[in-house]
Amino acid sequence: MLITGSETSVATIDDGGTMWARQQHAVSVRHAFKQYGSKKKPNQVLSNLNMTVAKGTIYGLLGASGCGKTTLLSCIVGRKRLNQGEIWVLGGKPGTKGSGVPGKRVGYMPQEIALYGEFSIRETMMYFGWIFGMQTTEIRERLQFLLNFLDLPSESRLVKNLSGGQQRRVSFAVALMHDPELLILDEPTVGVDPLLRQSIWNHLVHITKAGQKTVIITTHYIEEARQAHTIGLMRSGRLLAEESPACLLSMYRCSSLEDVFLKLSRKQGQQNAAPAELNISNNISLSALAFGKAKDNPVYVSQESGVVGLNFHQSKEVLISDTNGSTYAINGLNGSAPGVISQAVECDDCGDCGSDCMQVGSIDPGSHTSYVESNPFYLRLLFPSNSLRRGVK
Known part of the structure; x- marks a missing residue:
């Protein structure tokens, strides 16, 4: 039986609602509602969703296709606006003057390919590097690292001639190029071989630990998210749980995160009958x-x-x-x-x-x-x- 909170709202030192709390968190989402369609036939994508991402951590956002993950990320980076609720990113509201979001404080890899097909890999990286205010020499150094790290083909290859998986890795490289404070990755490991997938996770762990960067990542590979510091399990526009992987497994006495997700999904499904x-x-x-x-x-x-x-x-x-x-x-x-x-x-x-x-x-x-x-x-x-x-x- 799923029992949710009442309308009564009581502020505490840890509720994410104070300015101090917002500054401590990389991302704070409170009572988020987002819908598409007409008023008569609305399609509710986010429904009273709350999310807290601590600075210097990896946050794994898990959920089936269509549950609202991509919409949530788009709202966090300022590409879309909520119908109701508020979002704070790196201490400011996305899209406001001086927030840096969207902008160079955030690296965003969208689910869809958003690259210029007529550009080569080198031209793509130079273009986005200049947009982020990087020096040409710095871009070239970073490019060599990313070519090796993501196992990309020759930098002279045109984006339109790359495979879908290679194009996604170029998109990932663009997000990493300027070493942002907050990295938001929508399905970065789709179509990636297991060795490279593990290398990517090792790098994410390294930058959060050594550089105090923050990462939000969505993935279809639920078990790989065990390497995240916090897991958000999302279904039907809501977060069913937000905890560390170890805590989730212990709480629900499950051997896998997939089993935890199934158990929580069943409980959510019983809500209307309760x-x-x-x-x-x-x-x-x-x-x-x-x-x-x-x-x-x-x-x-x-x-x-x-x-x-x-x-x-x-x-x-x-x-x-x-x-x-x-x-x-x-x-x-x-x-x-x-x-x-x-x-x-x-x-x-x-x-x-x-x-x-x-x-x-x-x-x-x-x-x-x-x-x-x-x-x-x-x-x-x-x-x-x-x-x-x-x-x-």
């Missing part, structure tokens, strides 16, 4: 639970034998709002947060999330005990069957 709300003891509404801001991420809730188990994996502040408008904090990062967990005990074998788990018998709004665990953090809330109250408000 009740709008589950009200548990003292009118606390699980539908109002959120990570940071109330709309940011989904939470998965299961019911077994009259017990509601709330499983999540998050190091941010977690908020629960009740039907009276009061807010309770779990794993609070802010010492002044109202509310929280009482009767928290360690659980060595609950059968769901392993030894790093806690059982919570009740939530006491009259006391405050900030409970912070190391990351990764697993928490399970258990409410006795006699405190479970069903119904939709």
